[in-house]
Amino acid sequence: MQLTAVGLNHQTAPLSIREKLAFAAAGLPDALRALAADAAVKEAVILSTCNRTELYCVGDAEHIVRWLADYHRLDIEEIRPYLYTLGCSDTIRHAFRVACGLDSMVLGEPQILGQIKDAVRVAQEQQTVDTWLNALFQKTFAVAKEVRTGTAVGENSVSMAAASVKMAEQIFPSVGDLNVLFIGAGEMIELVATYFAAKTPRLITVANRTLPRAQELCEKLGVNAEPRLLAELPEILHEYDVVVSSTASQLPIVGKGMVERALKQRHHMPVFMLDLAVPRDIEAEVEDLNDIYLYTVDDIANIVQTGQQARQKAAAEAEMMVEQKVAEFVEWQRSRQSVPLIRALRDEGERARRQVLENAMKQLAKGTAPEEVLERLSVQLTNKLLHSPTRTLNKAGSQNQNLVDAVAQIYDLEHPNNGL
Template sequence: MHLVAFGLNHLSAPVAIREKLAFPAEVLPAALTGLVDSQAAKEVAIVSTCNRTEIYCNSQDPSAALLWLARYHDVSLDTLKPYLYQLDAPAAARHAFRVASGLDSMVLGETQILGQLKDAVRAAENSGTLGILLNTLFQKSFAVAKEVRSQTGVGASSVSMAAAAVRLAEQIFPTVGELKVLFIGAGEMIELVATHFAARNPRQITIANRTLARGHALAERLPGNTNAVTLAELPELLAQYDVVVSSTASQLPIIGKGLVERAVKARRHRPIFMLDLAVPRDIEAEVAELDDVFLYSVDDIADIVEVGREARQQAAGHAETIIGARVAEFSDWLRQRERVPLIRSLRDHAEQQRQQALKVALKQLARGEAPEAVLELLSQQLTNKLMHPPTRALSGGKGADPDALADAVVRLYRLHPES
């Protein structure tokens, strides 16, 4: 078993690089099976969020898996290398445990990543790329996350990205209650942000989504004046909204600079607050160049989510202690699994010796020899065959350190030679 993890996150790469490696949900099954089919890995799970793209795999050739990643996204490996991290088994386990516990998140202690990890595991399981190694790693990760949550205050007083979005809007406008808010997309992140905005009772909330039915379903779950439209209606409607929050799985921008420029003109230069939580980005970066437009990406809200971080950092020390102990346990399990082929080979060898001795004994019995004599000879033959390799190794004095070999034999057979 060769556990390895590699990828990039909000700490190692800007959003302009992270969006190049994103895996939308609809392409994830094909990507998982494609990596396994390439023979670069035996097991694979891919975690792809706005803050990270990480691949956990059972691979004897991590460089081949890295090359597959670069080729899949049509990005040169040289371009990616400054931003990528690659972790061997113990470090990969520690990283997975920290991610699940919210210690590696932009918002220290946030809980959304745990659900995203579970979604990634479910996708790998459904695609047939989750084996015993990765399943054990992630089940252990979930258990560690639960232990950290219950025994530390690492998640206390955390400001979620959804709450941070409202705070940003309140820095630009006097009150959310007078605003018309447009949400593009209808996924989990949009629902979280929309729920926070709805609590401030804005004048109107509109959900723009590719499928109108899903947009209506989300609008109906929100209080207040809500409705839904299709993405095709955005060019005509954009100028009506003071706040635009977008988070879709689109691989190309949905809102371009020209569209926003026309909207600002129609609004007679009343400001627009735009928050792009998508990776890849939904709103062209050039939109930020326009006057009266306040465009923020997922990386730009980092300062706001720092509130209460100092207290959570203290709790994180206790969490790291818990994680360290669980990494040691997982490493022990890995070492045990690595010895399985050797144990199986040893038992197969012993079974061959037994079968040979038994075959001889049965022939002797068939010739009418006394059972007592046959059993005595059988026991002697088995003892001699099984003891011959260690006895020869001890008396030969060649190869490995003879003292270390002698100590190993004493431990294996629980001997007391001094008596």
């Protein structure tokens, strides 16, 4: 078994596929236990975000691909074109790059590091992490810290969540005077709501399909926030100056007619609307209405990319640092692979020492002179320790020059070259 990673991300798969292979946070512990219980997997960490699902394992890559398909009840051939499977060195490099924000949609974004730490914490709680993955991710966290402090790759990085507030501030003088409505209660809404909450708006409302999840998010925000059901949107939409939506609905939730009625009740006071969902939550025709400022994920890209060119230059430096750290970790891995052999060699030497020592003690008990006992002990110990390498060299003769050279290097010997 070797270190491997199986996954897909925003670069290799559309949202429709990423959704099918995502792991819900509540079900992640069970998934980890199921994966690690498989005989073909010794260690496992599952990273699942809105942009990527990745399984870092010590195990067989093809077996992990089959497990992933079976777990989500999908045909393996349906997902295989979107997956990447990485070998040992590539897995190390990929983990380092992801943690540094070099593989993110927004170059240098910091949220992914926290998400990786959460994934590792859950795996540790489920005891699916051992020597190799623990070492990999401890090194990963150290590399990410060094890259972020030693380069400018994360400087001026603006997340979509932060950009949402910036866009609203371009229309309204103060977020603190606004009523803000969030439609949905998923990861993206939680991020955006956190940024808006920091501006202490007059009112925050979270409308969700289920009230408990909306209530949970409102409690997290710690401001004047109230939960509502999606079914109430037609009655309450007119109360809000800012509407941000991100759900998994396959059909629009907010239609043109609903917005027209809300505008009449608002006496045509402007509304900022941000649709972060794919497919859209807000009908595209809403954009045609006066007093509505509707933006989508594509519209927010320009703000998100602020400073991107400067970060690209820093990214080249970061990539060089990553390559250096990969080489260091691979070298450490190789040294660790020698540990069992070193331990076995020392155990063999210890057995030989005890055996000749036991014989020496018996000779001393019989009254043999100490000088004679020491002489015998030294000869016996030398013979025992040199027996295996001598026999191996005799068998190898001149047919295995690599072995002969290895023995000469181990014992720091010069051996004659017979010119053959």
